[in-house]
Amino acid sequence: VFDLAAAPGGKTTHIAQQMQNSGKILAIEMDRLRITSLESNILRCGVTNAIVLRGDAKKIEKLNLKPDRILLDAPCSGEGLIPLDPTRKTSKSMADIRFCATREDELLDAAVTALAPGGTIVYSTCSIAPEENEYVVDEILKRHPDMKIAPIPLEFGTPGYSEPFGVSLDESLILTKRFLPHLHGSEGFFICKMKKEGSS
């Protein structure tokens, strides 16, 4: 399992718990300071099946590995955190969203390329901006026809947008999930689960 942009490790340690410390998790993080908290959480939670690599997740093809599962909780504008941190409402501009969307697209493209045939990838952000979510996934689906969105068996949340701002995107985007602060009492969040065709 690859966990990209893994720090501070909440999801890494949860994955390890689900895997009961078997198999292998490659947790990749670029930020030197954030890696300290990732390591600390891995040690504290007794995770023994993880390898922490510092590096740019956009270059994971250099690792020459074909993971069966990838989690990409991408660095984003954090729009979904406005209920917790209202300053984000004014501190982020459209330029920030464009910058994040470009980086998210590059990260997701690298992750999808590395994924083994038959593998599953989960892409998530804590942003509610369609530019960082549905638009990014739609571009990936166009570039990688072997990728298909898979349903998320959760009653919680609302379907993703297939026509944000009146622009028609891939219809299967309604299989993704959105969590919205005013409807669900959570942070704003987006999750998309995709599978790569083929057998592992």
Place this chain on the structure above:
Amino acid sequence: LKPEFLDPIEWESIIEAIDREFGQGITKKLLGKLTPVALIDRNWRTIYLIPTAWMDLLIEEAPTGFDYHLIGKQLGVTTKDSFRLSLQILPELAQMTTKILTVSKKGAESFTYGRSILKESVIYLDFNLQRNQRVLVMDKDFNCLGIASLALDANRVGRLQPDDLVGKNLVDIGWFIRRLG
């Protein structure tokens, strides 16, 4: 950081350091079917135990732009002249050794704030342990809180005043918070 297999001399010295403090054969039990490797930084070597199947991946240097920071189960750290056990291995070690000091709830809380252990906090200590012996500090629910060094022979603890020192704090799980504070 570059992974490197341990040479037998270094591994023997680690076995000796752990077994001397916590009992003969303990290191072998901790190792199980795993393989010891080291991640080397300038001044210290962090020792990890990894499944043999991982060796193919780790035997080569990380690709350009990537750097290993943690691999598998952390056993401890060797510096120039000593070996320190990792906090991650302590719960497993606690299942295997009798070198244990159990403390009260108040003592457990103080210990995780970096304090040492006073007589009034001691609930259980093996009568035969000697001064300077490393012991695992456990709370009443058998959670491992860290390592202490005995300040005196265990058979003399009964003669102490409630506020006399019994175990000097060497490392405790509060470090997980303090290191990032």
